[in-house]
Amino acid sequence: MLKEIRPAIVLLLLLAVITGLVYPLAVTGIAQALFPKQAAGSLIMRDGKVIGSALIGQSFTSERYFHGRPSATTGTDPADASKTVAQPYNAANSMGSNLGPTNKALIDRVKGDLEKLKAENSSAPVPVDLVTTSGSGLDPDISPDAAYFQIPRVAKARNLPEQAVRQLVERHIEKPFLGIIGEPHVNVLALNLDLDGAAASR
Amino acid sequence: MTLIGWIQIALYCAIVVALVKPLGWYMTRVFSGEKTFLSPILRPVEVVLYKLAGVDDRSEQDWLRYTVSMLLFHVGGFIILYALLRAQGFLPFNPQGMTAVAPDLSFNTAISFITNTNWQNYGGESTLSYLVQMLGLTHQNFLSAATGIVLAVVLIRGFARASTQNLGNFWVDVTRCTLYILLPICIPYALFLVWQGMPQTLGAYLDATTLEGGKQTIAVGPVASQVAIKMLGTNGGGFFNANAAHPFENPTALSNFIQMISIFALGAALTNVFGRMVGNQRQGWAVLAVMGVLFIAGVAVCYWAEASGTTGINALGLTGGNMEGKEVRFGIVTSALFAVITTAASCGAVNAMHDSFTALGGMIPMINMELGEIIVGGVGAGLYGMLIFVIISIFVAGLMVGRTPEYVGKKIESKEVKMAMLAILILPAMYLGFSAIACVLPSAVASIANAGPHGFSEILYLFTSSTANNGSAFGGITGNTFFYNTTGAVAMFVGRFLMIVPAMAIAGALAEKKLVAPSAGTFPTTGGLFVGLVVGVILIVGGLTFFPALALGPIVEHLAMTAGTLY
Numbered sequence: 001m002l003k004e005i006r007p008a009i010v011l012l013l014l015l016a017v018i019t020g021l022v023y024p025l026a027v028t029g030i031a032q033a034l035f036p037k038q039a040a041g042s043l044i045m046r047d048g049k050v051i052g053s054a055l056i057g058q059s060f061t062s063e064r065y066f067h068g069r070p071s072a073t074t075g076t077d078p079a080d081a082s083k084t085v086a087q088p089y090n091a092a093n094s095m096g097s098n099l100g101p102t103n104k105a106l107i108d109r110v111k112g113d114l115e116k117l118k119a120e121n122s123s124a125p126v127p128v129d130l131v132t133t134s135g136s137g138l139d140p141d142i143s144p145d146a147a148y149f150q151i152p153r154v155a156k157a158r159n160l161p162e163q164a165v166r167q168l169v170e171r172h173i174e175k176p177f178l179g180i181i182g183e184p185h186v187n188v189l190a191l192n193l194d195l196d197g198a199a200a201s202r
Numbered sequence: 203m204t205l206i207g208w209i210q211i212a213l214y215c216a217i218v219v220a221l222v223k224p225l226g227w228y229m230t231r232v233f234s235g236e237k238t239f240l241s242p243i244l245r246p247v248e249v250v251l252y253k254l255a256g257v258d259d260r261s262e263q264d265w266l267r268y269t270v271s272m273l274l275f276h277v278g279g280f281i282i283l284y285a286l287l288r289a290q291g292f293l294p295f296n297p298q299g300m301t302a303v304a305p306d307l308s309f310n311t312a313i314s315f316i317t318n319t320n321w322q323n324y325g326g327e328s329t330l331s332y333l334v335q336m337l338g339l340t341h342q343n344f345l346s347a348a349t350g351i352v353l354a355v356v357l358i359r360g361f362a363r364a365s366t367q368n369l370g371n372f373w374v375d376v377t378r379c380t381l382y383i384l385l386p387i388c389i390p391y392a393l394f395l396v397w398q399g400m401p402q403t404l405g406a407y408l409d410a411t412t413l414e415g416g417k418q419t420i421a422v423g424p425v426a427s428q429v430a431i432k433m434l435g436t437n438g439g440g441f442f443n444a445n446a447a448h449p450f451e452n453p454t455a456l457s458n459f460i461q462m463i464s465i466f467a468l469g470a471a472l473t474n475v476f477g478r479m480v481g482n483q484r485q486g487w488a489v490l491a492v493m494g495v496l497f498i499a500g501v502a503v504c505y506w507a508e509a510s511g512t513t514g515i516n517a518l519g520l521t522g523g524n525m526e527g528k529e530v531r532f533g534i535v536t537s538a539l540f541a542v543i544t545t546a547a548s549c550g551a552v553n554a555m556h557d558s559f560t561a562l563g564g565m566i567p568m569i570n571m572e573l574g575e576i577i578v579g580g581v582g583a584g585l586y587g588m589l590i591f592v593i594i595s596i597f598v599a600g601l602m603v604g605r606t607p608e609y610v611g612k613k614i615e616s617k618e619v620k621m622a623m624l625a626i627l628i629l630p631a632m633y634l635g636f637s638a639i640a641c642v643l644p645s646a647v648a649s650i651a652n653a654g655p656h657g658f659s660e661i662l663y664l665f666t667s668s669t670a671n672n673g674s675a676f677g678g679i680t681g682n683t684f685f686y687n688t689t690g691a692v693a694m695f696v697g698r699f700l701m702i703v704p705a706m707a708i709a710g711a712l713a714e715k716k717l718v719a720p721s722a723g724t725f726p727t728t729g730g731l732f733v734g735l736v737v738g739v740i741l742i743v744g745g746l747t748f749f750p751a752l753a754l755g756p757i758v759e760h761l762a763m764t765a766g767t768l769y
Binding site for chain 1: 213254274279341393399403405407414419428455456459521522523524526676759768
């Protein structure tokens with residue numbers, strides 16, 4: 001059995017180098033040559049500054065923007081480093097709410113959000129994704145229904161005709177792959193960027 | 203449930219089944235030491251590795267030496283990973299300046315990765331340096347996956363060979379598996395994932411000024427290279443805390459679909475390797491059919507439960523199913539499908555938070571793991587788990603007709619059945635025992651995040667997932683405590699190695715036997731009757747062990763939910 005100790009040590013170290021250093025570093029090199037944008041995190045720049053990643057949701061609260069889904073991420077309290085506080089869309093600490101189906105806190109939270117949304121737009125049913133948190137807390141997307149639902153508010157806040165906003169939303173609906181795989185969705189950050197662009201060009 | 207949802211499920215199953223034969227053919231060649239199309243490039247590398255390590259690739263080992271080699275390899279892997287976790291603050295590739303991981307968390311994480319569990323008591327982006335992610339976790343993802351595969355191959359050789367003690371050479375098998383199977387798939391796969399939007403960089407986290415003027419720190423890293431092997435090797439440990447729900451760890455519906463396929467691909471193909479090596483591919487298809495029946499049943503229940511939503515949310519007039527903890531780009535169907543796949547295999551990656559699933563939707567992952575992840579299974583672990591159930595089924599069939607049972611030409615005798623029972627009983631002993639202890643310890647109960655029966659489910663899920671080496675979680679529970687870090691590590695260790703050693707002993711005993719020619723009295727093991735018998739034995743043996751525990755958790759929670767009770 002002692003004969004097996006040498007291969008155990010040598011092979012372990014050699015395979016560690018191959019799979020733990022050569023492989024990831026080679027993939028890094030090739031990926032940055034072939035897909036530099038994605039490899040760096042699909043960054044979106046405006047006026048020379050990073051304003052976010054195309055794939056990572058952001059917290060929107062202004063009436064003038066489409067809002068993403070509620071987010072359950074937390075972060076360190078800026079006032080007291082020993083505490084954690086709610087920090088929606090904290091992209092350095094992804095997490096879901098982990099609230100179970102019979103948790104009163106979940107139902108109370110949904111009820112609260114639901115009332116606010118109903119006050120904002122009473123003409124359409126509230127889409128479920130607007131009152132539920134995502135798995136990562138960083139979901140960049142909302143359903144097409146959730147985008148349509150917010151059109152009256154955004155149009156009013158920006159003083160735009162609803163029809164114009166609707167056309168913008170429709171342009172941003174991403175269909176399932178090959179029409180089959182996945183769900184139709186709207187990237188909130190991309191839509192809001194276009195909204196700012198449309199307002200600027202008027 | 204929608205038609206398009208079922209089309210996605212059907213398409214998924216069709217692709218997995220279509221891959222079984224070509225991958226099975228290729229893997230059989232690799233483990234038989236034959237030339238492959240990659241040999242001109244890889245053979246020289248292989249020869250150098252053997253030379254440096256002092257391995258003679260023509261010599262073979264008996265089951266005990268093979269097992270000891272495997273265990274030594276894991277001891278070394280544990281030491282490297284533990285040392286990296288403790289010392290990461292002093293090592294390179296650490297742009298975020300992560301400091302040493304606490305001893306109990308390092309212990310848990312190191313055990314977790316050498317056992318192919320990848321339980322996440324750590325939060326990837328908030329705890330680990332890039333060096334640990336690469337040299338620590340990516341490396342172990344390869345090796346624990348390769349180990350699982352070669353152990354399944356050894357059990358197959360036990361059935362296929364006759365009158366010999368030689369079962370192959372662990373060092374050769376593990377090297378060939380890594381070089382010829384895992385790496386060649388992972389390189390293009392990782393690049394595909396980057397194309398879909400996954401970061402692959404050694405740079406620091408990014409500071410963004412959001413559209414509304416807020417600050418957002420965006421965690422990045424060498425993600426794609428790790429995710430490729432994490433899925434293919436059914437490891438499941440996330441680069442990020444939110445695992446495959448994180449948009450960087452699973453950017454699109456297409457990346458999600460391919461990730462689901464890669465969880466099952468090698469495990470499903472091993473059934474074909476089995477068929478080829480015992481000389482009748484139909485034996486492999488029969489085993490895959492057993493897995494398929496159980497898989498489809500699980501998918502149907504989980505999809506139905508999630509699409510139906512929860513009573514509490516539906517009562518508010520909301521429709522569209524249970525979207526809490528799910529991502530919009532995946533929707534209900536691929537979230538439910540992913541949950542069943544990841545627990546049917548020993549993967550444990552999640553693209554939605556299982557803790558927020560409906561009671562019955564969350565019960566299916568638990569059942570999958572409690573059965574021992576035999577439905578396709580982790581690379582390797584699924585096949586040897588399933589073959590252990592086959593041995594029990596054949597034994598039961600033998601009792602019915604009063605003959606010594608046979609399977610693929612081997613007589614199944616007392617030693618094999620005893621070892622199979624040992625392997626089957628060790629799982630419930632661990633997860634039920636530890637759950638019971640946790641329930642009476644106030645400090646352990648304090649970790650739960652949801653009150654009522656769901657809190658019990660969180661504890662049961664934790665120990666089930668640890669013992670079964672899955673690694674998915676009802677993530678609300680605070681697992682990063684001294685109690686759960688240590689007991690979870692014990693459960694992972696015992697669940698892995700006390701399953702492996704009996705399986706190896708069976709392989710050794712089988713290989714020494716003579717092949718017996720099938721006679722008129724031999725129970726045919728390629729037909730529907732055999733498939734039905736094995737499914738029945740799995741459900742009865744499994745059901746008797748864990749049904750009482752499920753009754754206290756998800757089942758009572760479902761009844762409470764439909765009655766409108768909240769906790």
